[in-house]
Amino acid sequence: MVKAENVHKSFGRLEVLRGIDLEVRQGEVCCVIGPSGSGKSTFLRCINHLEKVNAGRIWVDGDLIGYRERGGKLYELREKDVAAQRRGIGMVFQRFNLFPHMTVLENVMEAPLRVRGESKAEVRERALRLLDRVGLSAKVDTYPGQCSGGQQQRVAIARALAMRPKLMLFDEPTSALDPELVGEVLDVMKDLAAEGMTMIVVTHEIGFAREVGDSLVFMDGGVVVESGGPRDVIANPRHERTRSFLKKVL
Amino acid sequence: MATDITDVRARPEPIKAVPVRHPGRWVSVAVLAVLAAMFVHVLVTNPAFQWSFMFTSMFNPPIIDGVLRGTLGMTICAMLLGVTLGVVVAVMRLSDNPILRVVAWLYTWFFRAVPRVVLLVLFGNLGILWSRLELGVPFDTQLGTLFGLSNLHLRIGGLDSRDLLSGFLAGLLALFLSEAAYMAEIVRAGIQSVDPGQGEAAAALGLSKGQILRRIVLPQAMRVIVPPTGNETIAMLKDTALLINVPVIYELFFQLDAIGKRTFQTFPMLVAACLWYLALTSVLLVGQYFLERHFSRGYGQPARARLKLRGLAAEQGGGGQGVAG
Numbered sequence: 203m204v205k206a207e208n209v210h211k212s213f214g215r216l217e218v219l220r221g222i223d224l225e226v227r228q229g230e231v232c233c234v235i236g237p238s239g240s241g242k243s244t245f246l247r248c249i250n251h252l253e254k255v256n257a258g259r260i261w262v263d264g265d266l267i268g269y270r271e272r273g274g275k276l277y278e279l280r281e282k283d284v285a286a287q288r289r290g291i292g293m294v295f296q297r298f299n300l301f302p303h304m305t306v307l308e309n310v311m312e313a314p315l316r317v318r319g320e321s322k323a324e325v326r327e328r329a330l331r332l333l334d335r336v337g338l339s340a341k342v343d344t345y346p347g348q349c350s351g352g353q354q355q356r357v358a359i360a361r362a363l364a365m366r367p368k369l370m371l372f373d374e375p376t377s378a379l380d381p382e383l384v385g386e387v388l389d390v391m392k393d394l395a396a397e398g399m400t401m402i403v404v405t406h407e408i409g410f411a412r413e414v415g416d417s418l419v420f421m422d423g424g425v426v427v428e429s430g431g432p433r434d435v436i437a438n439p440r441h442e443r444t445r446s447f448l449k450k451v452l
Numbered sequence: 453m454a455t456d457i458t459d460v461r462a463r464p465e466p467i468k469a470v471p472v473r474h475p476g477r478w479v480s481v482a483v484l485a486v487l488a489a490m491f492v493h494v495l496v497t498n499p500a501f502q503w504s505f506m507f508t509s510m511f512n513p514p515i516i517d518g519v520l521r522g523t524l525g526m527t528i529c530a531m532l533l534g535v536t537l538g539v540v541v542a543v544m545r546l547s548d549n550p551i552l553r554v555v556a557w558l559y560t561w562f563f564r565a566v567p568r569v570v571l572l573v574l575f576g577n578l579g580i581l582w583s584r585l586e587l588g589v590p591f592d593t594q595l596g597t598l599f600g601l602s603n604l605h606l607r608i609g610g611l612d613s614r615d616l617l618s619g620f621l622a623g624l625l626a627l628f629l630s631e632a633a634y635m636a637e638i639v640r641a642g643i644q645s646v647d648p649g650q651g652e653a654a655a656a657l658g659l660s661k662g663q664i665l666r667r668i669v670l671p672q673a674m675r676v677i678v679p680p681t682g683n684e685t686i687a688m689l690k691d692t693a694l695l696i697n698v699p700v701i702y703e704l705f706f707q708l709d710a711i712g713k714r715t716f717q718t719f720p721m722l723v724a725a726c727l728w729y730l731a732l733t734s735v736l737l738v739g740q741y742f743l744e745r746h747f748s749r750g751y752g753q754p755a756r757a758r759l760k761l762r763g764l765a766a767e768q769g770g771g772g773q774g775v776a777g
Binding site (some may be wrong): 250252281282285286288289291292293296297298299301302303312313315317358361362365 | 650653654655656662671
């Protein structure tokens with residue numbers, strides 16, 4: 203489903219990603235952990251082309267992200283085509299980024315209505331179903347500012363799902379939440395994983411990674427230090443850096 | 453029980469203290485009263501004010517016409533066009549295209565650097581530059597001589613510029629072009645005040661750049677854009693008095709000035725101008741107050757308190773989810 207090959211990314215002279223290789227199969231939940239500044243969020247943002255990679259390739263569902271390759275030459279995709287690629291990839295942000303001037307329901311309906319041009323009644327029905335699924339039926343007509351952080355993040359997940367993505371990216375979805383609200387968001391993500399959604403989750407929740415993840419990737423200094431089955435990596439890390447990081451967070 | 457103690461205890465007697473005296477206040481009131489009396493004395497006793505003449509002539513039909521067409525009409529037209537062009541220039545200024553960015557910068561630089569009076573006189577005299585305005589291929593005659601054709605004219609059509617570029621239109625052009633430069637800066641500040649995460653979230657959903665701007669960014673920028681735009685509108689209304697320099701005939705100040713000159717009653721007509729502009733801007737100030745209240749809904753303190761109350765009510769009524777600030 204997702205394949206990354208030797209991905210490099212720098213901001214000015216700062217090299218954030220220094221050759222990332224990764225493969226995520228259909229239906230797999232891949233958790234990415236690592237200290238802050240290790241480049242895990244940047245890598246996630248490269249997958250839907252919010253950041254342009256400087257070298258390497260990323261494919262999602264067989265499509266090369268951001269470029270078209272023809273006759274051994276790379277052509278940058280136009281904005282329209284980039285937007286089209288993003289439609290199949292849902293993203294959930296650390297700071298929710300809900301649209302504050304729209305109600306919860308409008309937030310979820312916006313993209314299917316404007317981007318896919320589906321009929322309003324159909325979109326509305328699907329949005330209500332999604333909000334029901336994340337346990338927010340009572341909140342459809344309120345504004346994001348009136349919701350708690352956990353509720354906002356669940357709305358954000360519903361908003362991403364409304365586009366019927368084949369892949370979901372989670373960028374530290376629980377890091378901005380009060381501790382007692384983390385569980386409700388993780389529960390929604392667990393359900394999603396159980397339904398077979400392909401997910402890449404950048405997280406600090408080692409417990410979630412162990413319980414729900416099919417694979418675990420430990421990143422540090424812009425490279426993948428170690429990856430494998432989550433229980434395996436957490437129980438017996440092979441690298442010293444992984445060991446010292448896990449010691450601090452566990 | 454702990455609560456009983458407060459019930460049993462008698463309330464202490466309210467404090468009855470001698471308040472601090474403010475002699476300075478009384479002195480200032482006395483001084484101001486004398487000054488006000490002097491001012492009223494001048495207004496009432498000086499015959500040069502010609503009050504009855506002023507009140508009868510400040511509502512003459514040509515003056516009302518000037519208020520409607522020149523002052524209000526021009527303000528509305530110039531602001532509508534100015535805001536529209538201002539949004540365009542602001543978007544150009546923030547675009548990825550370096551050419552558009554430079555053009556937008558040059559535009560705001562020029563129109564903010566030249567005073568409005570100068571612009572108005574300049575546009576009023578553009579007829580000197582071209583007697584006719586024509587649409588066609590630029591440098592056609594010059595290109596013609598280059599290729600050995602004399603008197604080559606590749607033009608579609610034209611208008612007499614003295615018809616087009618005089619009076620109302622020249623004034624409108626000068627005012628709205630200069631207003632657009634100021635509005636562009638206001639709109640740019642508004643757009644930049646929106647959290648970049650908003651655009652990213654919308655982009656991640658697959659919305660196009662235009663959709664992100666129209667649906668996500670601009671509505672949120674409005675809260676920052678509206679109050680200064682109200683100020684701009686009030687400033688524009690006052691600046692219509694400058695149209696006398698174009699000149700624009702159907703305009704309040706031009707008409708009042710004309711009556712003053714014709715009847716040799718210059719001063720009463722200047723006072724009439726003050727009263728007219730006071731009245732008109734006061735109306736706009738009231739409008740601005742309500743507009744600002746409308747666009748800051750959901751953000752201000754009273755609104756937030758109201759929302760909280762509603763949330764609490766919903767919680768008690770329907771067992772909904774908790775509300776967090």
